[in-house]
Amino acid sequence: MPNFSVCLLEVQLEPLSAAVLRGSKASFNCSTTLPPVVMTWRVNGRLELIIQETGVLNNTERFSARNLTTPGNYKWEFTISPVQRDDAGEVSCQVFGGTTNIATLSVQERGSVEIIGGNHTEKAGVQIEFECRAIGWFPKPNMSWSINGLSMGNCNSSSIAQGNLFNSNCSLKLTVVKNSSVQCFVSVPALNSMESSTIFLTVERGSVEIIGGNRTETKGVQIEFECRAIGWFPKPNMSWSINGLSMGNCNSSFIAQGNLFNSNCSLKLTVVKNSSVQCFVSVPALNSMESSTVFLTVVQESIRDQTILIAVTVSFSAAALLFLLIFGICFCCKRRKRKNKSTYKEEVRRAQLESHNRMPANVRGRDNHGHITDERDDVRDTDGEIWHTNTNKQQMPYEINNSIYMNYDLRKHRHATMV
Incomplete structure (x- = not known):
């Protein structure tokens, strides 16, 4: 049973x-x-x-x-x-x-996963390659990529056995278009959820500039602005605005430089009033447009002419004043130099005249017609002083108040002149 x-x-x-x-x-x-x-x-x-x-x-x-x-x-x-x-x-x-x-x-076995090189910053249009490395897995892992959450499918990874484990590599090539998150996924059947590594790709923007900067122009004149965009991918859209009013897209010219584009765009306008002028550049990857701004200042023709006249007048006046100043300095220097060159005889004559004027009329002598000049004059120079002396003692009688006097002890004297 x-x-x-x-x-x-x-x-x-x-x-x-x-x-x-x-x-x-x-x-x-x-x-x-x-x-x-x-x-x-x-x-x-x-x-x-x-x-x-x-x-x-x-x-x-x-x-x-x-x-x-x-x-x-x-x-x-x-x-x-x-x-x-x-x-x-x-x-x-x-x-x-x-x-x-x-x-x-x-x-x-669950190993590690890493995108080699970490975060990247690249110019738009550049082609780059990412490499994902899975170390210490069993069995051979499945590897895949995603960009901004969008799966790029499995990749053909290469694996190398290391004991009972496997090391695998997987690469991804892409052209930089916009800021993105890049993920590498690794999985084996035993995992409930895939292991992943994430890096961030930042797109380096090109530059934009309005050539010449701010401008001051006369009202009614027609002028041209030029905007230059350097290092963009793809070809950027370019547009203008004046005082916030869009002027629409412009027909820009492009020059390829490697994988990037350099673009130029011009705007012609007639000067009417003070304005702010903006040039905008955009590519699909940008959340907001890049821009460059300059300011246009308008002046009246008459004001501009007066300004030029004042500037010319001030310049000539300054030059004339400088000439007169130099001429006056030269004249004063020359006059002082001529004054310092007065001769000894002039100094003696001036001294005799002053002495004669100071002498009272009742004691003034008469000319000594019997005066005989010295045979020599002693000249001494001591510390810049020049002395003239006479040794002749011969004197003629002189008359004072109708009386005749003879004084052999009297000596003829000379004034000492300091030079």
Whole structure:
């Protein structure tokens, strides 16, 4: 009778295939329609656990079982924790008197993932290449890219075995258009979610400039502004505005410089009033347009003429004043030099005249007609002083108040002149 009952047992094992990461937990369920007399669990042929009607005989640190029986369904859960690499292979459940059911266990490794070089800043239009590196994975990982959340599909990665693990590389080439987030994804079946690495690509904008800067012009004159955009990709859209009023897009000219474009755009207008002039440049990647601004100042013709006249008058007046100043300085210097050149005789004559004028009229002498000049004059120069002396003592009589006097002790004298 018991043998007949055993033959009616139905055994079911699930899951039939499992993939887990090394160090995690793997669980399998084995169920029957009747209470099992004996249930055994094996890993790669090794007997790890025995279950009887009375319960589990040999729970261990890594292998365990728990009863999940419900009415009409006798179920036991077999758990391996933590899973090791040598656990990979076959896991079997056998019920006494029934068939052996086998499941497959895959033990996998999660490594690291990195986009080499980190964040990038590049000019628009430049073609660049990103490289993603996955280290220490098992089995060979699947690798893919996304840009701004948009999947670029799987890439053909290259893998190198290192022991039981794999190192894989994957590259992505793209043309820089706008600021973007770039992600590299790596996955193996045991992962519930993919591992990823993210970097940010920043597009370096070109430059924009209105040539010549601010301007001052006469009212009614027609002038031309030129706007220059350097280092853009793709060809930028260029437009003008005056005092905030758009003048529309302009027909700009382009010159390719490598993968970038240099563009020029001009605007002609007649000067009417003070204005702000703006040049705008845009590409699809920009959230807001780049711009350059200059200011146009308008002056009246008469005011401008007066300004020129005043400037010319001031210039000539300053030149004339400078000439007169130089001439006056030269004249004064020349006059002083001529004055310093007065001769000794002039000094003597001036001194005699002053002495004669100071002498009272009643004591003034008469000319000595018998005066004989000295045969020599002694000249001495001492510390810049010039002295003239005479040694002749001969004197003629002189008359004062109709009386004649003779004085041989009188000497003729000379004035000393300091030079």
